[in-house]
Amino acid sequence: MKKVLIAIAVLVLSRLPSAAWETRFLGLYRGLYQSFRESVFNPQNACVNFLGLQNGPNYVFTQFAGLSFDVLGLDWRVDLSVKAAKSPGGRWETDLTVHQLYLQKDLGGRWSLLAGRSIQRWGTGYAFNPTDVIGPAKELNDPDNTEKRAVGNDLLKIEYFGDSFSLALCGLAPPGGWTKPGSEGRRLAFRAYANIRHVDMSWVALFTSGKSPLWGFNFAAVAGDRLEIHGEVGLQKGSYEKYHPASQGELALYSADPVEQVKKADRRIYLQALLGFTYTFPGNVLWVSEIYHRDQGYSPEEWGRVIEYLSFLGNLGGSLPEDVLLANRCWCLQVFSPNGAMRDYWMNYLQVPLFKKGTLTATHLWNLSDIGFVLIPEAAVAAGDHFTFYLRSYIFQGRTTSEFGSFYQSLVFEAGLRLML
Amino acid sequence: MRVRNRTSRRIEAAGLGCLALALAFWAASAAGETPSPAGDSAEILRKIDAFRAPYPEFFLRVRVTSTENGRMEETALFDAYISGPEKSLVIAREHANRGMKLLYVGGDMWIHLPDTHRPLRITPMQRMMGEASNGDIARLSLTEDYAAEESGLKEVDGASCRRIVLTAVRESAPYHRVVLFVRAENYRAVRAEFYLPSGKLFKTARYEEYKPLEGRLILTKMTISDDLRRGRETTLEYLSFEKRTIPARYFNKNGLVDLAINRP
Numbered sequence: 001m002k003k004v005l006i007a008i009a010v011l012v013l014s015r016l017p018s019a020a021w022e023t024r025f026l027g028l029y030r031g032l033y034q035s036f037r038e039s040v041f042n043p044q045n046a047c048v049n050f051l052g053l054q055n056g057p058n059y060v061f062t063q064f065a066g067l068s069f070d071v072l073g074l075d076w077r078v079d080l081s082v083k084a085a086k087s088p089g090g091r092w093e094t095d096l097t098v099h100q101l102y103l104q105k106d107l108g109g110r111w112s113l114l115a116g117r118s119i120q121r122w123g124t125g126y127a128f129n130p131t132d133v134i135g136p137a138k139e140l141n142d143p144d145n146t147e148k149r150a151v152g153n154d155l156l157k158i159e160y161f162g163d164s165f166s167l168a169l170c171g172l173a174p175p176g177g178w179t180k181p182g183s184e185g186r187r188l189a190f191r192a193y194a195n196i197r198h199v200d201m202s203w204v205a206l207f208t209s210g211k212s213p214l215w216g217f218n219f220a221a222v223a224g225d226r227l228e229i230h231g232e233v234g235l236q237k238g239s240y241e242k243y244h245p246a247s248q249g250e251l252a253l254y255s256a257d258p259v260e261q262v263k264k265a266d267r268r269i270y271l272q273a274l275l276g277f278t279y280t281f282p283g284n285v286l287w288v289s290e291i292y293h294r295d296q297g298y299s300p301e302e303w304g305r306v307i308e309y310l311s312f313l314g315n316l317g318g319s320l321p322e323d324v325l326l327a328n329r330c331w332c333l334q335v336f337s338p339n340g341a342m343r344d345y346w347m348n349y350l351q352v353p354l355f356k357k358g359t360l361t362a363t364h365l366w367n368l369s370d371i372g373f374v375l376i377p378e379a380a381v382a383a384g385d386h387f388t389f390y391l392r393s394y395i396f397q398g399r400t401t402s403e404f405g406s407f408y409q410s411l412v413f414e415a416g417l418r419l420m421l
Numbered sequence: 422m423r424v425r426n427r428t429s430r431r432i433e434a435a436g437l438g439c440l441a442l443a444l445a446f447w448a449a450s451a452a453g454e455t456p457s458p459a460g461d462s463a464e465i466l467r468k469i470d471a472f473r474a475p476y477p478e479f480f481l482r483v484r485v486t487s488t489e490n491g492r493m494e495e496t497a498l499f500d501a502y503i504s505g506p507e508k509s510l511v512i513a514r515e516h517a518n519r520g521m522k523l524l525y526v527g528g529d530m531w532i533h534l535p536d537t538h539r540p541l542r543i544t545p546m547q548r549m550m551g552e553a554s555n556g557d558i559a560r561l562s563l564t565e566d567y568a569a570e571e572s573g574l575k576e577v578d579g580a581s582c583r584r585i586v587l588t589a590v591r592e593s594a595p596y597h598r599v600v601l602f603v604r605a606e607n608y609r610a611v612r613a614e615f616y617l618p619s620g621k622l623f624k625t626a627r628y629e630e631y632k633p634l635e636g637r638l639i640l641t642k643m644t645i646s647d648d649l650r651r652g653r654e655t656t657l658e659y660l661s662f663e664k665r666t667i668p669a670r671y672f673n674k675n676g677l678v679d680l681a682i683n684r685p
Contacts, residue, residue: 022681024520024535068681075681104679110669114679121539121678135538144537161669161676164526168675193675198529200542200674220542222529228544280544385516 021069028062028147030416034409040310040400042408047330056088064099064148075104077118081148100152112159119145119152120170122191122204123232124220127347127365128292128339130234130272131216133206134170134189137338140347140365141376141392147418165194174209185209198222204234212237212267226280234272239264239296244335246309247302261334270295276347288349297343298335300369306335307401333408341403344368357382372398372405388418465569465585468608469601475634478504480663490652502665508672522677533677540674566590567599577602577611578627596623609638622648634662 035055036048048054064081079099086092102116119136123129127143136150154173159166167190174185186209193202204216218232242261245251250262276290298306313329335341346366353359363376375397380390394412398405481501487494498514507528513521520535531540567587575584582602589597597618602611613626630642640659647653670676 022520026536070681077679077681102679104681106668106670109666112668112670112676112679118679119538121537123539144534144539146534146536148536150538159670159675161673163669164673166670166673166675191675193673195526195529195674198527200529222542222544224544226544228542230542278544 021067024066025419025421026062026064026066026148027419028060028064028416029419030060030414032058032060033413034058035411035413036408037410039406039408040307041329041332041406043314043329046326047333048408050326050330052090054088058085058087060085062148066100073105077102077104079148097151099148099150102152110161112161114155114157114159117152117154118157119150120155120157122189122202122218124200124202124218124230125232125274125276125290125292126230126278126288126349127290127363128232128274128294128345129218130232130274130294131202131204131218133204133214133216133234134172134187139338140363140374141378141394164196165192167192211240228278230277231275232273236270238267239270241296242334243298243302244306244309244332247298247305247335249305251309251312272296284353286349286351288347290347292340292345292347294339294343297339298341299343303335303342303369303403304401306332307406336403336407340365340367342367342369367398367403370398370402370405372396372402374404374407386420388420389416390418391415461571462569465571465608466567469569469585469603469610472609472631472638472640474503475637475639475662476664478665478667480661480665480667482660484658484660486656486658488654488656502667502671504667504672510671510677522680524672524674524677526672526674531674531677533674538678540677569601574605575602580611581605582611583608610640624648 033056034053036042036045036053038045042048060083062081062083064079066077066079068075068077070076078101081097081099083095083097084092085095098117100117100119102114102118104112104114106112121129121132121135123132123135125132127138127140129135129138132138134153134155136152138145139149142149154177155170157168157170159168170189170191172187172189174187188207190205190207191202193200195201199219199221201219202217204214204218206214206216208214214234214236216232216234218230220228220230222228240263242263245260245262248262248264272292272294274290274292276288279287279289281287310329310332313325316325344367346368348364348366349361351359351361358379358381361378361380363378364373366373373396375395376392377395378390378392380388382388392414394409394414396404396407396410400406479502481503483499483501484496485499486496497516497518500512500514502510502512507526509525511523513519522533522540524531524533524540530543532543533540566589568590570586570588572584572586575582581604583605585601585603587599587601596615597620598616600614600616602613603609604611609631610628612628614622615624615626617623624645625648626643626645628640628643630640631638632641633639639662642656642658644654644656646655668676671680
């Protein structure tokens with residue numbers, strides 16, 4: 001209801017006298033076929049069945065609308081989407097999402113103020129961003145959110161623009177909202193950007209209540225005619241992620257509740273780092289390659305302990321109630337993360353234009369610890385200015401104990417139509 | 422990665438290269454603040470540029486039309502913000518490219534696509550994309566990248582013209598050589614020829630229409646033809662000029678993302 005009221009308020013405001021306004025519509029109509037498989041995380045498809053997932057077609061219709069307008073000397077921006085989705089055996093479900101809703105004001109030519117929900121990207125990497133401290137999580141198949149699934153953070157940002165530098169200070173609402181007293185997770189982020197000798201450099205800091213500060217640096221530069229290079233580094237004392245207790249050497253089995261995830265107690269410096277490049281071949285063929293490391297991920301040893309734990313659960317068959325075993329097994333799925341569960345990855349992206357209207361792309365993410373991978377090939381054909389038809393697949397491969405080889409999906413096939421107005 | 426995907430495709434589709442080429446001429450000449458090569462070269466460039474930039478900082482609206490063998494292929498409208506010789510921001514106003522921003526500052530270039538939330542650095546080769554592109558388009562700042570030298574007279578389009586050879590003085594200059602033909606009496610450009618480092622003629626620009634603005638003539642229409650693919654032409658019509666004080670964030674890559682495109 002709150003979202004609906006916000007949407008109405010925006011529409012009313014848009015009726016006020018304004019200097020100018022712009023709209024943008026994106027329709028995304030797609031069908032997916034998901035193929036689940038048995039794995040160490042999903043024996044006999046038990047977890048998939050427990051979660052209510054089924055092989056078969058899914059349908060997702062998304063209508064996105066973006067509106068920017070100028071009222072009372074303020075620049076407003078609102079991005080909304082309405083989604084209707086149906087999974088196999090399920091019913092149609094709808095959802096209204098406010099992706100962005102903010103106002104902005106230029107102050108005195110060099111200052112800018114932004115307040116509201118906004119998607120901000122501070123990193124220079126394509127697939128991963130150790131210094132993207134205020135942006136929503138990325139999706140590997142759409143890191144730049146062209147399909148409008150990301151939802152911004154509620155924030156207040158003030159930024160000063162110099163001739164070749166800028167300084168930004170950003171306060172972010174905690175998960176419970178600004179007004180919730182004593183809520184943890186208040187964040188204050190700072191970025192100093194400068195272009196020095198044709199290199200973009202940013203120094204980033206994130207201060208979060210209850211956590212140690214995160215310090216980061218990123219850069220992007222062009223070398224020669226065809227090569228762009230970028231990199232990011234993030235450092236933080238201690239890890240604030242949660243881990244499966246088995247990975248930390250704890251043998252935990254709960255009969256009433258699923259296994260609680262645990263934090264690491266050590267206070268060493270945790271490093272996230274990314275180094276990558278974009279290379280342009282003749283014919284406008286692009287290759288993006290990135291190496292990414294994060295200390296926060298599971299080490300091969302820790303991952304091995306989770307696999308051992310899953311085997312242990314399998315050996316308990318008959319000695320514990322089946323539903324307890326299943327709950328504990330499904331809880332292990334939490335080790336999977338959009339950022340990758342483990343520590344070292346190599347991402348490659350290739351884009352090949354075909355004639356005037358077509359494009360072939362492939363994204364390949366390699367887990368360097370266990371040599372499993374996910375491959376996302378896509379073919380897209382544009383029809384006129386407004387329609388693009390695409391076919392995409394997600395292929396997960398690796399040893400049965402590897403991250404991608406043990407993922408409960410083996411193949412996703414997706415066909416979609418984008419309508420942009 | 423649709424960003425790069427669209428980056429290349431959209432630059433190609435929009436003919437932004439062509440526009441940026443033209444804007445580079447504007448930027449190069451933004452009045453009075455142009456640091457120029459010393460001596461005659463600087464004086465020549467100053468005279469040539471006098472027909473292109475009405476103000477040190479201004480807003481410009483441009484219609485770009487691409488044709489092939491005389492048949493219109495595409496047309497698009499762009500807004501441009503120019504500040505001095507080294508800064509320009511181009512925003513696409515129409516069609517699927519609407520909201521796309523191309524920023525050039527001091528030899529560096531970024532693109533921001535409306536579907537995304539971060540600007541991307543563009544390599545010189547990516548800047549080459551587009552049928553109407555002309556090498557490292559937005560770096561074609563004459564005063565920064567080239568030295569000028571007169572090399573005789575020639576009749577061009579019925580007018581007696583001085584032949585001005587622009588030679589790259591920066592390694593990063595997109596063209597080894599540009600040959601300009603300007604009217605003998607006042608240095609008003611009539612034609613330009615752009616050459617690749619190999620010496621091959623790449624593009625030819627015709628400066629077709631000048632109109633008075635605040636007491637002096639300003640270029641309002643030019644056509645660029647592709648000498649490698651005969652029959653392909655792009656026409657740029659400069660629809661309006663407005664003297665502006667432009668906020669600093671328009672020329673900072675971090676200011677692009679939240680920049681409203683609805684404000685002309």
